[in-house]
Amino acid sequence: MAKTSAGGSRPRMTGVQRRAQLIEVARGLFALRGLDGATIEDIAAAAGVSKPVVYEHFGSKEGLYNEVVDIEFQRLLKVMTESLSADAGPRVLVERAAYALLDYIENFTDGFRILTRDAPPAQPEGTFSTLLSRITRQVEHILSKEFGSRGLSAEVGGMYAQMLVGMVAMTGQWWLDTRTPDKATVAAHLVNLSWNGLAGLQKDPKLSHMPAPGFAAVSPDGDGDGGDGPAVLRLSAVLVRDDAGRILLVRKRGTSRFMQPGGKLEPGESFAEAAAREVGEELGLTVAAAELEDLGRWYGPAANEDNTFIDAGLFAWTLPAGSPQPEAAAEIEELLWAAPAAAAERTDLSPLLSEHILPRLLG
Template sequence: MTGSQRREQLLAVGRRLFAEKGFEATTVEEVAAKAKVSKPVVYEHFGGKEGLYAVVVDREIQALLGGITGALDQGGGARRLLEHATLALLDYIEADPDGFRILVRDSPPGQATGSFASVLGDVARQVEHLLAAEFKQRGLAPKSAPIYAQMLVGMVALTGQWWLDRRGFKKADVAAHLVNLAWNGLAGLESSPPFPDNCGAR
């Protein structure tokens, strides 16, 4: 094997183990044993488990973010963009369940920091601009767009994580129901939604 081939082999082995066991439970010894190399070879290429994990995660982030960003660049109106972006996430989960497990295992969607949270933050910022323009056209306050962007992205991400282990629903059906809830909810937005006084909100 050439150096680059060995590196790719180690990445494939590490990726599989991280998906199965998580970062903490995976060891350099296991990676080396599965790749049929000595431990120093892993250290030579990645400096240790942390370096290997960082490269694996970075590749997954680029793949997921690239798919969703590409979907948002297609144009065709707000609903169409929502459909494209939802399908892009579900496509990634379907084609690459190991990669998605790696991203969400140590950084669930509701978490403020971490690899998956950073992807969702990037996507939400892109969605925010689209929503702000849509809100302005409809006479709604564009300043509320960041809140709705977070809601939309979080809803799709959490549903995608749920769908990963419950494949009783077809991908197209999951996407259709997500867009149905999101779009019809957006279509009925009130410009100043009331909040009951007796709920204790301050």
């Protein structure tokens, strides 16, 4: 949390905070100007530091670039791996994978530009091609099993995996700048072509399943091949911890379940920006988006709305020792601190807490 002194100046960032800030600033500049076009002077000026500070953290511009690339590589690889690793049929997995890539492009545009444009010096063959190769191996495994169940040669799964991944990747690169139609519509058309083929194209295809692991929107006849599915809310949630390792649980007015502070994204906001704003509005605390630890994404049922799922950006933040305590504000009616193990014993938690965050914390 950032506090101001009597003179109005902000305290010095910790090393971790400064490193995160430099990575965030550099990501935007590398995406805009490329590796060669962005200079250390540009990065230092945008971050409000001197050049030696950048060198102290990363050694060189190439070192900083490699750090940014690795973060985005791992982020996108995780998103795609999770979309392909659920226990579901191949059509569902194709839907989820197509949607997951477009969702990443929408929310991490700068990262995708970097991955698809410049190869880092340490990986001249290209980061994006390396990532696609790893994803293709997963798709090949999925298709080989499907072909085997249909009496077809499993060996051709590798060839079809290349075709499918290449089609989705090229469409994603096109959609990076086009952004129309929306990602769900583009994903539906991708699946329409890959699953139905040119001879069986549907005029107005829809995603028949939730574009996330484990949650399907089934059609009225129960076959999972139609229907628009539940409503999806995009929001951010923050796991607030204190220096004793406890986590903060909040309950919103008119509801019965405890959850994390957070709320819906406003137009033009990133997940991190929404998370920082919600901490201020709901708890009266000041935190910068760059100070939040990115815990990834989660799809699942909403805690208090029927037939509704949430597409959540997850973050963590530790309340510095000696800082003011959070206070219930806005729509928060009750808050309490609890050790993770004690929280896990409760039966009045949101699915996000009980099914994802607490199991992850308790390991």
